[in-house]
Amino acid sequence: MAWTDERVELLKRYWSEGLSASQIAGKMGGVTRNAVIGKVHRLGLSGRATPAQPKRGCDIGAAPAVVNEPAAPRTFDLEAAEADFIAPTSIDDGDFMTVATMKRNSCKWPVGDPASDDFHFCGDSTGPGKPYCAYHASLAFQPSQRRVEQASTTTARVPGHRRIAG
Structure with a gap:
């Protein structure tokens, strides 16, 4: 046509x-x-402005504005955290624990450079079936990032600080 x-x-x-x-x-x-x-x-006919479509339903007004209140600052008791912190037991400089002298319930945390002569292991006592003393276990076994984030929403975390349920 x-x-x-x-x-x-x-x-x-x-x-x-x-x-x-x-x-x-x-x-x-x-x-x-x-x-x-x-x-x-x-x-080249001009485009026409389309008329505004009428709103459907009833006019309920604008939703109230959501105001996010700032969270209260998280605090922790430093003295209580220090009381729960487990410090490593120091070994005398001359009493190094080597692979040959290591016992079943001694901490297997490596100390120093394996290529150096003064390389040794922590040697502190461990719990039954545990590879590390309490201090080195707190360093070695970190909670997953997800659990850290969940815990941080309730209380502040301090290395070595144990939360008590209740």
């Missing part, structure tokens, strides 16, 4: 009346919606 001058004028009139491309195609007959859109584009 060719666009005659009469059909172009009819298209312009329908377009200015605000009809949609589908409605124009239906009224004109013998032309598709896409053909109408293409011709409107080639003619």
Whole structure:
């Protein structure tokens, strides 16, 4: 179907009346919606502002603003944390624990550079079936990041500080 001058004028009139491309195609007959859109584009007819759609439902007003209160600062008792902290037992400088002198319930925490002559192990006593003393176990066995984040929302964490349930 060719666009005659009469059909172009009819298209312009329908377009200015605000009809949609589908409605124009239906009224004109013998032309598709896409053909109408293409011709409107080639003619450079201005795009029309679509009227605002009416709101559905009832007007309940704006939702109240959510105000996030700052969290109370987390505190901890340093003296209580220090009381729970387990310090390592020091070994005399001449009494190094080596692989040859290590016992079943001695701490296997390496101390120093394995390539040096003064390399040794902690050697402090451990619990049954435990590889490290209490101090080195607190260093070796760190809780997962997820558990740390969960715990930090309730209380502050201090290395060596044990939380007491209750």
